[in-house]
Amino acid sequence: MSKKIVIKADLVGKACMSDILSVVATLQGIKSMEIDAEKCTLTVVGAVDPVRIAQKLKKKCFAATIISVADDKPKPPEPKDPCKEACEKLCKERCDKIACCKECKDKCEKACKERCERRCKAWIEGGSCSCGRCCRTSPGFCYTPGYPYCGCGRGCGGWPGPFGC
Numbered sequence: 556m557s558k559k560i561v562i563k564a565d566l567v568g569k570a571c572m573s574d575i576l577s578v579v580a581t582l583q584g585i586k587s588m589e590i591d592a593e594k595c596t597l598t599v600v601g602a603v604d605p606v607r608i609a610q611k612l613k614k615k616c617f618a619a620t621i622i623s624v625a626d627d628k629p630k631p632p633e634p635k636d637p638c639k640e641a642c643e644k645l646c647k648e649r650c651d652k653i654a655c656c657k658e659c660k661d662k663c664e665k666a667c668k669e670r671c672e673r674r675c676k677a678w679i680e681g682g683s684c685s686c687g688r689c690c691r692t693s694p695g696f697c698y699t700p701g702y703p704y705c706g707c708g709r710g711c712g713g714w715p716g717p718f719g720c
Contacts (some may be wrong), residue, residue: 557627560605563620564612566595578615616719623633638675642668
């Protein structure tokens with residue numbers, strides 16, 4: 556099993572760093588090695604015994620202390636929030652049309668995203684649109700006049716689709 560091993564070692568100068576890397580590189584099962592000169596640490600990833608690494612370094616007269624040993628499993632990707640993604644795209648498109656200045660565009664996007672995400676989440680959690688009415692025109696479409704994101708072509712002033720209006 557692959558592990559991520561962090562070892563504190565004597566890292567004084569470039570020659571010392573290269574000596575440490577060459578000593579550790581002789582061990583079998585190493586995928587990667589990385590030195591952090593500021594923290595004086597050596598990070599080794601691979602199927603190798605951390606005690607064996609420390610012993611090898613001490614045998615070559617380097618002080619070595621094992622700081623941590625953890626499984627080297629990639630972190631699972633964070634689940635994507637459909638509301639956040641859709642609202643970012645929608646608000647960016649809408650607010651990019653404002654030619655005033657960057658500050659105005661940023662304010663527009665922030666306000667738009669907050670409103671959009673709130674309504675989207677309400678729609679998902681409630682199983683219907685966030686206006687609190689039954690969707691009158693067709694399932695999945697909410698009809699609320701005055702909402703600025705009408706794209707359905709029905710003149711409803713609302714935002715069709717799963718995000719409600």
